Amino acid sequence: MKQSKFLLSIVFSLIFGLSTFASSIKVSEKEKKQEGGIKIEIKDYITHHLKDSHSYSITSWTNKDTGKKTYIEFPLPVILYDEGFHFFMSSALKHGKSVVESNGKFYKLNYDNSKIYKTNKQGDLEYDENNYPINETPLDFSITKNIATIILVALLMFMLFTGLAKSFALNKGISKGIGRFFEPIILYIRDEIAIPNIGEKKYKKYMSFLLTIFFFIWFLNMLGLTPLGVNVTGNIAVTFSLALITFLITNFTANRSYWGHIFWMPGVPVLIKVVLAPIELLGVFIKPFSLLIRLYANIQAGHIVLYSLIGLMFIFNNMVGSSLSFVLAFFISIIEILVALLQAYIFTMLSALYFGFAVAEEDH
Amino acid sequence: MEKLLSEFSIGLFFWQTVIFVLLIFLLKKYAWKPILDAVNEREEGIKNALLSAEKAKEEMVSLKSDNEATLKKARAERDLLLKEAREMKQQLIDDAKDKAKSEANKIINQAQEAIQNEKNAAISDLKNQLASLSVEIAEKVLKEKLSDDKTQMDLVKNLVKEVTLK
Numbered sequence: 001m002k003q004s005k006f007l008l009s010i011v012f013s014l015i016f017g018l019s020t021f022a023s024s025i026k027v028s029e030k031e032k033k034q035e036g037g038i039k040i041e042i043k044d045y046i047t048h049h050l051k052d053s054h055s056y057s058i059t060s061w062t063n064k065d066t067g068k069k070t071y072i073e074f075p076l077p078v079i080l081y082d083e084g085f086h087f088f089m090s091s092a093l094k095h096g097k098s099v100v101e102s103n104g105k106f107y108k109l110n111y112d113n114s115k116i117y118k119t120n121k122q123g124d125l126e127y128d129e130n131n132y133p134i135n136e137t138p139l140d141f142s143i144t145k146n147i148a149t150i151i152l153v154a155l156l157m158f159m160l161f162t163g164l165a166k167s168f169a170l171n172k173g174i175s176k177g178i179g180r181f182f183e184p185i186i187l188y189i190r191d192e193i194a195i196p197n198i199g200e201k202k203y204k205k206y207m208s209f210l211l212t213i214f215f216f217i218w219f220l221n222m223l224g225l226t227p228l229g230v231n232v233t234g235n236i237a238v239t240f241s242l243a244l245i246t247f248l249i250t251n252f253t254a255n256r257s258y259w260g261h262i263f264w265m266p267g268v269p270v271l272i273k274v275v276l277a278p279i280e281l282l283g284v285f286i287k288p289f290s291l292l293i294r295l296y297a298n299i300q301a302g303h304i305v306l307y308s309l310i311g312l313m314f315i316f317n318n319m320v321g322s323s324l325s326f327v328l329a330f331f332i333s334i335i336e337i338l339v340a341l342l343q344a345y346i347f348t349m350l351s352a353l354y355f356g357f358a359v360a361e362e363d364h
Numbered sequence: 365m366e367k368l369l370s371e372f373s374i375g376l377f378f379w380q381t382v383i384f385v386l387l388i389f390l391l392k393k394y395a396w397k398p399i400l401d402a403v404n405e406r407e408e409g410i411k412n413a414l415l416s417a418e419k420a421k422e423e424m425v426s427l428k429s430d431n432e433a434t435l436k437k438a439r440a441e442r443d444l445l446l447k448e449a450r451e452m453k454q455q456l457i458d459d460a461k462d463k464a465k466s467e468a469n470k471i472i473n474q475a476q477e478a479i480q481n482e483k484n485a486a487i488s489d490l491k492n493q494l495a496s497l498s499v500e501i502a503e504k505v506l507k508e509k510l511s512d513d514k515t516q517m518d519l520v521k522n523l524v525k526e527v528t529l530k
Binding site: 052132141142144146157158161162165169172174186187190208216236237240241242245 | 368377391395400406
């Protein structure tokens with residue numbers, strides 16, 4: 001236990017500690033003082049939060065007298081591919097206030113959509129009618145806030161579950177400490193998700209994936225509810241990746257009977273077989289697609305509702321309204337904790353179900 | 365849809381996939397396999413322990429009934445032995461009694477026979493002696509009586525008188 005705490009502190013210092021700094025950037029007073037400014041500010045804040053970010057921001061505030069905006073954040077490495085790799089820390093971007101020169105090329109961050117664009121030495125960006133830059137974008141492989149969180153969760157999971165495995169080995173099959181909490185969950189996934197859906201004979205080769213994806217989604221969902229303000233599982237790229245892995249595993253482990261049921265449904269007239277084949281084939285893609293949309297939409301919606309309710313407190317700005325929205329936000333938070341677990345469960349459950357279809361024996 | 369696509373970050377997708385796949389394989393090797401093996405082993409162990417306990421219980425029950433049967437058998441055997449011994453004793457006593465009785469009877473019979481024989485011998489001896497004695501007496505009486513002719517003649521006359529012709 002002591003060892004894992006020590007390891008954890010190393011991980012934290014590696015990710016954050018070494019590069020911790022608080023930057024102060026002078027920003028010009030925006031036109032947010034006008035009527036309805038706070039609503040726009042909240043909307044911008046929520047939109048910005050839902051997106052990925054190049055730095056790990058903890059908090060920021062604006063000094064009303066000097067107009068100085070202070071950020072408390074951890075800079076993260078920016079990795080761009082644009083005729084060769086470009087590498088610099090996100091602190092150099094200064095939230096889109098400055099142009100970064102790397103190997104003779106110039107890059108600038110557009111703060112509104114958190115994207116890095118190619119630009120010239122002066123940092124000129126051309127905007128379209130929706131106020132999005134139309135400049136070229138380099139391939140962005142930066143370790144963003146979401147990726148840093150994913151790495152953090154991956155390390156956390158690795159330490160947690162190897163620790164559990166060690167405690168099992170040490171105590172002859174009896175878990176100790178935090179493992180006592182996770183062991184029943186692991187057994188639940190095996191006994192209630194994997195075995196009933198996939199079958200006693202074949203569930204074993206899917207267990208690693210099911211356990212990993214369950215805890216991965218659950219931990220990321222839970223982290224999304226912390227004041228760290230990350231939105232990893234509410235990001236379409238992340239859920240797409242997860243669903244793609246489910247899709248690939250389903251189709252690469254599928255047996256003859258599975259493909260037989262898709263392309264040439266047994267037991268129905270030939271005409272219906274022909275009609276069914278494209279529908280079934282479409283289903284192959286719709287199933288994982290529904291997975292990715294479900295997780296993305298649920299988490300995204302949860303974050304929007306929660307942030308909106310918190311924002312309402314500032315819009316009401318009076319005792320009654322603000323306390324009411326606080327109570328609402330509080331209850332939504334509790335529901336979101338439930339949703340975090342539920343979405344992880346549903347994703348795992350449906351993945352297991354699809355694996356079950358793929359390896360079902362022809363015995364009906 | 366267009367908004368979703370514009371939000372799609374290839375970098376995030378790339379890292380997420382790489383990290384996640386790596387995580388699956390690392391956890392598989394260092395966590396899930398040992399954990400599931402340990403749990404399986406534990407469950408197997410519990411199952412075996414329960415089974416063997418059940419078996420031991422059954423064995424104990426059969427052992428108990430075995431013991432009881434043996435005890436019963438032993439008791440029956442003991443009873444039989446006792447009964448046999450008792451019978452034998454009775455028989456021995458009876459035999460001895462019978463033998464003694466028959467022996468005694470035999471002795472008595474022999475004694476009686478001997479007595480009878482002795483008695484018979486004595487009687488016959490007595491008869492003989494009585495006969496010779498009476499002959500002698502008769503001789504002496506006759507000698508006395510027939511010492512004169514007159515008495516002789518009287519006797520003859522008496523005898524002749526007795527012998528009447530019919």
